[in-house]
Amino acid sequence: MIYYNLKDKKEQVDFKTATIKGQGNEKGLFFPTKIPQFEKDFIENLPQFSDEEIAFRCMKDFVGDEIPESIIKEIVSQTINFEIPLKKINDKISVLELFHGPTLAFKDIGARFMSQCLSYFLKDEDKKVTVLVATSGDTGGAVAHGFYKTPGVNVVILYPKNRVSPVQEKQLTALGENISAIEVNGTFDDCQTMVKQAFSDQEINANLFLTSANSINVARWLPQQIYYLLALKQWQKTNNENPVICVPSGNFGNICAGILAHFRGLPVEHFIAACNENDSIPSYLKTQKLEYKNTVATLSNAMDVGHPSNFVRILEIFENQFENLKNTVSGYSINDEQTLKTITDVYTKYGYTLEPHSAVAFTALEKFTEENPDKKGFILGTAHPVKFPDAVEKATNIKIELPESLVDLMNKEKKTVEINADFEELKRILLDKN
Numbered sequence: 001m002i003y004y005n006l007k008d009k010k011e012q013v014d015f016k017t018a019t020i021k022g023q024g025n026e027k028g029l030f031f032p033t034k035i036p037q038f039e040k041d042f043i044e045n046l047p048q049f050s051d052e053e054i055a056f057r058c059m060k061d062f063v064g065d066e067i068p069e070s071i072i073k074e075i076v077s078q079t080i081n082f083e084i085p086l087k088k089i090n091d092k093i094s095v096l097e098l099f100h101g102p103t104l105a106f107k108d109i110g111a112r113f114m115s116q117c118l119s120y121f122l123k124d125e126d127k128k129v130t131v132l133v134a135t136s137g138d139t140g141g142a143v144a145h146g147f148y149k150t151p152g153v154n155v156v157i158l159y160p161k162n163r164v165s166p167v168q169e170k171q172l173t174a175l176g177e178n179i180s181a182i183e184v185n186g187t188f189d190d191c192q193t194m195v196k197q198a199f200s201d202q203e204i205n206a207n208l209f210l211t212s213a214n215s216i217n218v219a220r221w222l223p224q225q226i227y228y229l230l231a232l233k234q235w236q237k238t239n240n241e242n243p244v245i246c247v248p249s250g251n252f253g254n255i256c257a258g259i260l261a262h263f264r265g266l267p268v269e270h271f272i273a274a275c276n277e278n279d280s281i282p283s284y285l286k287t288q289k290l291e292y293k294n295t296v297a298t299l300s301n302a303m304d305v306g307h308p309s310n311f312v313r314i315l316e317i318f319e320n321q322f323e324n325l326k327n328t329v330s331g332y333s334i335n336d337e338q339t340l341k342t343i344t345d346v347y348t349k350y351g352y353t354l355e356p357h358s359a360v361a362f363t364a365l366e367k368f369t370e371e372n373p374d375k376k377g378f379i380l381g382t383a384h385p386v387k388f389p390d391a392v393e394k395a396t397n398i399k400i401e402l403p404e405s406l407v408d409l410m411n412k413e414k415k416t417v418e419i420n421a422d423f424e425e426l427k428r429i430l431l432d433k434n
């Protein structure tokens with residue numbers, strides 16, 4: 001598959017280059033030159049196919065012959081080798097639980113696919129590769145786990161000191177081996193700025209082979225389609241009508257993957273972009289005016305994004321036809337107070353524990369089904385409640401049990417290097433590592 005840069009359509013690259021580079025010139029996002037269609041017989045009969053077969057058929061056209069089929073099959077099997085159940089909460093709303101992977105957030109799926117593709121493409125390099133990533137919490141852990149113990153690859157993660165949750169911090173700092181964590185006396189934006197500076201620093205690039213594991217990488221974005229198919233496989237077993245799918249959205253990569261799958265033939269009634277108070281896109285969908293705003297801090301902090309980078313891909317899918325976009329996607333903005341109330345209500349009424357991101361989605365889908373009483377659907381449950389214990393415990397008064405997979409990790413020692421938000425300090429560390 002060939003991909004073009006949305007900012008410079010003349011820049012066209014293959015899957016390998018798009019995966020290694022992450023983004024194109026002028027920070028443009030790559031987009032596939034063709035949207036491959038699903039075969040009707042396949043997409044209408046998903047329950048007849050194994051999960052691995054579904055994942056393989058979903059991804060193979062995007063990789064093309066750049067990775068042998070047998071290896072793509074191994075990669076997708078590894079990508080989804082944990083359960084992704086669709087659970088009914090009430091008559092109208094189910095939840096697709098995407099948080100049973102190693103770091104308990106949906107980002108595991110994209111990160112596992114991307115890290116395996118990168119490892120495949122880099123295996124013949126004689127230089128050691130350094131994956132450099134800035135994280136506000138979930139991305140770094142998912143990337144670290146994806147590359148854990150991969151020969152020839154070092155991962156360096158920058159995160160803002162005291163601004164990630166305890167579970168997230170252990171996932172970044174306690175693995176050891178080829179994973180190093182740097183805690184920065186500063187904000188996530190400081191971390192991201194330093195990473196960008198490293199990518200353009202001549203001395204670093206002369207000494208190290210740096211790769212990004214950036215969230216807009218096509219190898220992280222595209223595999224997110226897989227679980228929409230796996231959800232439909234489960235949905236079709238008990239429902240005749242097509243589902244409304246509600247996605248808690250920040251950078252809009254997740255919902256964009258679902259919309260892409262829909263354009264390839266996946267039967268979906270409607271999409272809902274559920275946002276917190278960072279509402280650039282819900283207000284665009286109402287007013288057709290696209291105004292990016294400053295980020296405000298909320299309980300669902302992985303969605304605190306004022307300028308969602310993947311939205312340009314959604315506009316591209318719809319060929320900038322606002323009416324079509326509006327007919328397919330609705331937006332809702334949910335505040336923290338409503339989010340907490342939903343966590344309390346859903347726990348009291350149905351005994352189901354939501355975390356803040358999924359609660360934003362639940363609230364949005366509930367509003368939509370009240371306005372459209374003949375519709376039903378599911379939300380994407382993007383994180384395990386244990387990753388956001390403060391909000392969940394406040395809303396439910398229950399103490400959240402640590403899943404068994406985390407007990408060992410929480411007992412491990414945190415290992416980090418602490419630096420100021422000063423690029424020279426980062427540079428010295430990176431050059432010393434070499």
Ligand SMILES: *Cc1c(COP(=O)(O)O)cnc(C)c1O
Nearest residue numbers: 249250251252253254302382383
């Ligand atoms: C990253 C993240 C989101 C937002 O996903 P996007 O693809 O950026 O829209 C939602 N929930 C959780 C828990 C996340 O980590």
